[in-house]
Amino acid sequence: MDRVYLNRKQKLQKMRKTNQLNQTPASDFLLVGFSERPEDQLLLFGTFLGMYLITMAGNLLIFLAICADPHLHTPMYFFLANLSLTDACFSSASVPRMLVNIHTQSQTISYPGCLTQLYFLLLFGGLDNCLLAVMAYDRFVAICRPLHYSVALSPQLCILLLGMCWLLTNCPALVHTLLLTCVTFCAPTIIPHFYCDPSALLKLACSDTHINELMIIIMGLMFLTLPLMLIVFSYARIFWAVFGISSPGGRWKAFSTCGSHLTVVLLFYGSLMGVYLLPPSAHSTEKESRASILYMVIIPMLNPFIYSLRNKNMKDALGKLFSSGKTFSLP
Numbered sequence: 001m002d003r004v005y006l007n008r009k010q011k012l013q014k015m016r017k018t019n020q021l022n023q024t025p026a027s028d029f030l031l032v033g034f035s036e037r038p039e040d041q042l043l044l045f046g047t048f049l050g051m052y053l054i055t056m057a058g059n060l061l062i063f064l065a066i067c068a069d070p071h072l073h074t075p076m077y078f079f080l081a082n083l084s085l086t087d088a089c090f091s092s093a094s095v096p097r098m099l100v101n102i103h104t105q106s107q108t109i110s111y112p113g114c115l116t117q118l119y120f121l122l123l124f125g126g127l128d129n130c131l132l133a134v135m136a137y138d139r140f141v142a143i144c145r146p147l148h149y150s151v152a153l154s155p156q157l158c159i160l161l162l163g164m165c166w167l168l169t170n171c172p173a174l175v176h177t178l179l180l181t182c183v184t185f186c187a188p189t190i191i192p193h194f195y196c197d198p199s200a201l202l203k204l205a206c207s208d209t210h211i212n213e214l215m216i217i218i219m220g221l222m223f224l225t226l227p228l229m230l231i232v233f234s235y236a237r238i239f240w241a242v243f244g245i246s247s248p249g250g251r252w253k254a255f256s257t258c259g260s261h262l263t264v265v266l267l268f269y270g271s272l273m274g275v276y277l278l279p280p281s282a283h284s285t286e287k288e289s290r291a292s293i294l295y296m297v298i299i300p301m302l303n304p305f306i307y308s309l310r311n312k313n314m315k316d317a318l319g320k321l322f323s324s325g326k327t328f329s330l331p
Contacts, residue, residue, distance in 0.1 A: 029114045029201075030107045030190045031098070045102045051301050052095045058304030059084040065317040072317055075138050075153040080307060082162060083131045087300035090124035093117055094195040094296055101194075111185075114196040119177040121195060121296075126169035126223040132265055133227035134161050136234040139258040144241045172222055176215045183207055193292060224272060231265055260307045264299070271295035 062084040066072045097117060101107050109117070141152045176198070184207040191200045198216055202209045235258075242254045271294040308314040 028108050028110055028189070029185075029196065031101060031109055031194055031196070032107055032190060032192055041102050041105065045099060048095060048102070048297065049099055051297055052091060052099070055091045055095075055297070055301040056088055058301065059088040061318060061321070062304045062307065062314070065314065065321045068321055069317040072313060075149075075158050076135070076142070077313075078158050079131055079135045079138060079162075083128070083135070084304065086124050086127045086131060087303050089120070090128060091297060091300045093120040093124060098194045109196065114201070115177055115180055118180070118196045118198060118201070119173055122173035122176060122198070122219065122223075123169055126173060126219070127165055128268070129223050129227040130165035130169060132261070132268065133230040133234075134165060135261050136231040136258075136265070139261060140234040140237055142257065143238050143254050168222065172215070172219050176212070176219060179212050179215055183209060183212060195292070195296070197292075224269075228269060235262065256310070260310055263306050264303055267299050267302070268295055271299065 063081045066077045066081040066084075094117065097109060097113070101109070138153060141149050145152060180198075180201065183202070183205045185201070185204050186206040189204045191197060191204070193200055202212055202216075205212075238254075238258060242251050245251045245254060271291050308318060
């Protein structure tokens with residue numbers, strides 16, 4: 001495996017040197033994030049198709065169950081329903097394109113298609129971060145300010161928070177995508193990932209990219225650092241409040257209400273840090289691809305199981321959904 005990646009790296013370096021000499025504007029990109037051996041393609045296609053179908057079915061079932069059960073029309077489940085939709089859209093921004101490339105034995109994605117994919121990845125990836133931060137605030141209010149919960153998280157405020165999440169993620173994602181249209185990419189443009197990674201794209205540019213690099217830093221602060229700081233602050237207050245509870249049963253009950261969310265946060269941010277926060281010397285194409293698969297494919301697939309298996313209310317709602325066979329109606 002290391003020899004395959006070494007040969008691929010040498011091939012990419014050689015083509016990039018030719019690229020800099022030719023200065024030919026690019027119209028397509030090549031996504032080479034996985035094995036190029038023909039015998040591996042069927043296994044890769046079946047594996048990722050299965051994970052994608054599980055992701056879509058699981059997240060849509062969570063959304064339908066929450067909408068169909070009036071008992072779950074609370075702030076906690078309101079944000080969970082939106083997180084499920086976001087996970088489904090986040091996975092859909094990259095996996096279908098990857099499946100098409102594997103099935104057709106073609107690694108090509110058009111220039112407009114690459115920028116479109118990048119926009120939706122930034123949008124739904126950033127929205128995932130913001131929703132996790134808002135859900136941490138929800139748990140903080142529920143545990144530390146239970147008597148003010150209905151006031152602090154009124155339906156109007158929940159809708160406002162959701163709108164702010166969409167605005168704070170859509171605007172930077174759109175600006176970054178539009179700025180990329182001003183960048184010149186020279187053929188051949190080979191991206192060592194299964195999706196259009198923004199950092200990898202800038203490495204292929206033939207024109208000045210200082211503004212784009214600054215935009216990536218700003219988006220990193222908005223999408224990663226600030227939400228993570230809010231989550232850490234919320235859980236620091238939660239832990240302080242929980243450890244002040246004298247009853248062991250009370251402490252366990254308080255922890256159990258945020259266990260699923262904390263598990264998702266650790267998985268999501270752990271994989272993101274593995275891609276973006278490690279020093280360059282620790283990076284490799286193989287490591288980055290594995291970490292990307294974790295937070296873009298595997299975690300959206302696992303989230304419905306994490307939130308439903310240990311949540312009695314969700315299990316009851318899913319049971320009612322299956323037993324009645326009814327479709328949902330928005331409240």
